[in-house]
Amino acid sequence: MLQRPWCRLGLACLLAGFAAAASAQDVVRIRLMLHPYAAPAGVLPPDALARLQALAGVPLTLSATTRTGGLEFALGQPLSPADAKALLRKLRDDRSVLWAETIEPAAPTAKALSLSPFQGRKLMVRLVGDATPDWSVLLPRWTDLVGLPLAVERQIGSVWVLALAEPVPEDLLAGMAEQLQIDTAVQYADPARRVLPTRVPNDPLFSKQWALSAGSGGVNAPTAWDLQIGSPGVTVAVIDTGITAHPDLAGRILPGYDFISDPVMAKDGNGRDSDPSDPGDGTGDNECGDGAPAEPSFFHGTFVSGLIAANSDNGVGIAGLDWNARILPVRALGKCGGTFDDILDGILWAAGVPVAGVPPNPNPARVINMSLGGLGSCPQAFQDAVNTALAQGTVIVAAAGNASEDASNFSPANCSGVITVSANTRQGDITSYSNFGRRIDLSAPGGDGAMADWIVSTGNDGSAGPGNPDYEFAVGTSFAAPYVAATASLMIARNPNLTPGRIQDIITGTTRSFPLGTACGVSSACGSGLLDASLALQSTLPGTGTAPPGTVPVIEYYRADKDHYFLSASPAEVAVVDALFSATWKRTGELFYAWTDPLLAPITAVPVCRFFSGLPLIDSHYFTADATECQFIIAHWPGAWTLELQAAFYVLLPDAAGACPAGTLPAYRFFDNRQDASQRHSIDLSVRRAMINRAWVPQGFGPNQVIFCTPI
Secondary structure, three states, rough: OOOOHHHHHHHHHHHHHHHHHHOOOOOOOOOOOOEEOOOOOOOOHHHHHHHHHHHHHOOEEEEEEOOOOOOOEEEHHHHHHHHHHHHHHHOOOOOOOEEEOOOOOOOOOHHHHHOOOEEEEEEEEEHHOOOOOOHHHHHHHHHHOOOOOEEEEEOOOEEEEEEEEEEEEEEHHHHHHHHHHOOOOOEEEEEOOOOOOOOOOOOOOOOOHOOOOOOOOOOOOHHHHHHOOOOOOEEEEEEEEEEOOOOOOOOOOOOOOOOOHHHHHHHHOOOOOOOOOOOOOOOOOOOOOOOOOOEOOHHHHHHHHHHHHHOOOOOOOOOOOOOOEEEEEEEEEEEEEEEEEHHHHHHHHHHHOOOOOOOOOOOOOOOOEEEEEEEOOOOHHHHHHHHHHHOOOEEEEEOOOOHHHEHHHHHOOOOOOEEEEEEEOOOOOOOOOOOOOOOOHHHHHHHOHHHHEEEEEEEOOOOOOOOOOEEEEOOOOHHOHHHHHHHHHHHHHHHOOOOOHHHHHHHHOOOOOOOOOHHHHHOOOOOEEOOOOOHHOOOOOOOOHHOOOOEEEEEEEEEEEOOOEEEOOOHHHHHHHHOOOOOEEEEEEEEEEEOOOOOOOOOOOOOEEEEOOOOOOOEEEEEOOHHHHHHHHHHHHOOOOOEEEOOEEEEEEOOOOOOOOOOEEEEEEOOOHHHHOOEEEOOOOOHHHHHOOOOEEEEOOOOOOOEEEEEO
């Protein structure tokens, strides 16, 4: 009982010292990742450099590239931390940049954290140029390098998972990965370390949700809800322990997947399968080999999901921050936690990227929440997966960790491009357990102190396996991250065209200052401030209100009973559909921009023909910006398709390689390949991946099959 005040005082002194050291350091180097559409990984074309320098306003000299393709630059002049922050904001707001960050001196690793208590047996290896491996040559050579025989277990995208016959200490495994990187055939190698849910155990109790309030430490949710309560078209993936049935989550859970490859860790009788149900993660004394005493199950994924999306305004239980978003449960944590190779698969699948041996994900996530973490640097294979997900337009939120140490020593909190969240108390101060440091982006409610100041969410009363649904109390950075993930999902519902970089900037740029007199009030080690969902929503202009000059939003509708999509650029038609046909035609939340007045459009703009077929087997619309295709339909299908509008709106065409002019975005068209001949159009890369996974056929120009170009 006497220890906590001393812990608080020690943390305050540590943060103050951190702030003093940080304030004296100007920024002289930055690191960023270009979008793969802008340039291949690790490549800097001259036009891209010119664009980056124009954005930065200072000379940039390429000094190095990372093994995963990140570009490191020396700045032409030192920048103060405030000026560097403004520079990063400019870069992140540009669609050609996936992420950007300053390069800080390496954070010291606390001696108590330098050794992992766990063992592992897997390495994640990517070959240079993604060459087809000749295992008969490579495996004996690598066995000589690491001193133990290696076998191929499976492939994850471009990464190969190799396994030892028996587990070894994780620190020895990390040394083996370093040895493999000596081989010229290896682009990078990582140990598949263990990660754990980032929570502090607790007993169940019921209390009010102070975290959603407008109080000192709350996120100001009621005012945010006046602006946006979410959209069912937005999917939030929760990479965690899985899900249990709960009445407060009814109707909000999508079909997910169980990625735990170790049947013992999975605790459900098998390895990977399509059932992401959480069978419990309870353990016996020292069962995980870390000396920890027995712990009952805590249904972590259910708890996290409730904070994001528990049914609200229904007179039952608690309110989720997002009233409409759907949860995609991705099970990667089981008994004794999880390993990075399984989480790697989970990230890619959640973003809609194909994973070998797993059915395609028809509901790619716009937001991924990872309330998990482990000691060590960000695995390079993991950074590759983060880059891939960001390129799909997916926002990634990670918990900072609960060791009261520098977050730079914990992964995935230290991965580039993720939004890293520390935990604050009800009073708006950093919690006694939260990690801190330059890698923190912002703070959100995590709970601390008396139980009345903990976080409450959906849970289960089972001590071993699932029992009955209930409401549980807990504290941890695990429960701070979901508030940021849910805020991001609300922002996407308000404006679906936001990029991950823009979302990060809005969320961190609208935080409230830490109260005077708190440990974080005198430190730069707690991020930009306290999450304020209301200010973030206020700073997110609706997509319909941000059309470029001379353009209008093109609104997308969906009819579920026929699986048909419809577009309209006419405000009058949109008003009629919303007023009279909303029972069958519902807005998806997706939109893009186009011209309706040719006098306001570029001289190279072309009209989009809109056809309609009232035949019972079709009953659908058809859009084309190709004049030849338009005339072909008119000439050959007069009885099937009627030309409704010669110019539904105006767009630009890509070149033969599918490249769009500067100032425009590629739009994609998908055909259902059915007798009803339905189409869907989108500029959203997560939608693009979803339609491909649903086996709709992409139609367009170039390798990315771009159908036309829309202004931004």
